[in-house]
Amino acid sequence: MTQQSEGWFHRRGELAEDGWETVVDERIPGWEHTGLRVGRLAQGSSLALGEPGVERLIVPLSGSFSVAHREAGPSRAEAGSRAGGESVTRLSGRSSVFDGPTDVLYLSAASTGTVTALSPGESRFLVATSPVPLDRPELLRPSRRIPAEEVPVELRGAGASSRQVHNFGRKESLDAARFIVVEVITPAENWSSYPPHKHDEHRPGHESELEEIYYFELAPAKDAPAGVSAEHAFGMFSTYSSPAGQIEIDVQVRTGDVALVPYGYHGPAVAAPGYDMYYLNVMAGPDPERSWLISDDPAHGWVRDTWDGQELDPRLPFTPQAGAADPETNTENAR
Numbered sequence: 001m002t003q004q005s006e007g008w009f010h011r012r013g014e015l016a017e018d019g020w021e022t023v024v025d026e027r028i029p030g031w032e033h034t035g036l037r038v039g040r041l042a043q044g045s046s047l048a049l050g051e052p053g054v055e056r057l058i059v060p061l062s063g064s065f066s067v068a069h070r071e072a073g074p075s076r077a078e079a080g081s082r083a084g085g086e087s088v089t090r091l092s093g094r095s096s097v098f099d100g101p102t103d104v105l106y107l108s109a110a111s112t113g114t115v116t117a118l119s120p121g122e123s124r125f126l127v128a129t130s131p132v133p134l135d136r137p138e139l140l141r142p143s144r145r146i147p148a149e150e151v152p153v154e155l156r157g158a159g160a161s162s163r164q165v166h167n168f169g170r171k172e173s174l175d176a177a178r179f180i181v182v183e184v185i186t187p188a189e190n191w192s193s194y195p196p197h198k199h200d201e202h203r204p205g206h207e208s209e210l211e212e213i214y215y216f217e218l219a220p221a222k223d224a225p226a227g228v229s230a231e232h233a234f235g236m237f238s239t240y241s242s243p244a245g246q247i248e249i250d251v252q253v254r255t256g257d258v259a260l261v262p263y264g265y266h267g268p269a270v271a272a273p274g275y276d277m278y279y280l281n282v283m284a285g286p287d288p289e290r291s292w293l294i295s296d297d298p299a300h301g302w303v304r305d306t307w308d309g310q311e312l313d314p315r316l317p318f319t320p321q322a323g324a325a326d327p328e329t330n331t332e333n334a335r
Helices: 301-307
Strands: 022-024 035-042 046-048 054-070 081-083 086-094 104-107 112-117 122-131 144-146 153-156 163-169 180-186 200-203 207-209 211-220 235-242 245-253 258-261 265-271 275-284
Touching: 022 258, 035 046, 035 054, 035 112, 035 211, 054 163, 054 180, 086 104, 104 163, 112 122, 122 275, 180 265, 211 235, 211 265, 235 258, 245 258, 265 275
Parallel strands: none
Antiparallel strands: 022 035, 035 122, 046 112, 054 086, 054 104, 054 112, 054 122, 081 086, 104 144, 153 163, 163 180, 180 275, 200 207, 211 258, 211 275, 235 245, 235 265
């Protein structure tokens, strides 16, 4: 890892705080618009989400959850049961991030709440965040549960650049105030987040100014022999400088690692042979419009044209496994 990557790449556990495995927020120098928290819970255990002032998207990584949340004014929840001003929303979740999309819960910036694990064994969830001023009521969006069957699934690219994208937090699928949240599954040996691209300048109609978080998970591919450990699964990730700033990350990534991209070209994210890759992206920035417009590195953008005529990777799509959303299913050893 180079000196220029210091502060922008963090191994699992390096950003642990107050019971959370990972906490990314504006307290990181040079970081302002996006945040992320990762929690691991035993059945019946809970984590508090914190104070209002940030919009949140709760994403189950493994296991099922209930979310008790309290909201004020016009942002009151559309989903869940109500009891004494509190709403309780159940998220069925999934066995692992490689089992297709999950239901998610968007919480208004006017809300606060608590997440409780329902499944036996260890369950994991992620909270994507972005600060939203409470004195700007026009930015307060209603809370909403998005069921898994309504999550837009996109099979992107072709050949060795094939990947699966779950667009539950894009403008087209979620009325959020500021952030864009998506997750990507890349089969073993494939490349994603490619060609290298950037979004660090405000150029209306051409490029958005967005900082971005990458949260990674890796696992043995579906055809791996018995006994292969997920602890050894890895991939590669790269980021390099643009006119907006100097940055260089060239690292081996494993489950729980986080890369922060304040500016610069980013990609590829490469799944090593034998190991499938997952990552979740959180993006937001200062632009007045919530849009995702990118510019390819001119040296590599031509690669997109080579996908014409190539077949999609037949291993896609990744779909839910039997019992993945059942809280009675033990998810501790999910692949």
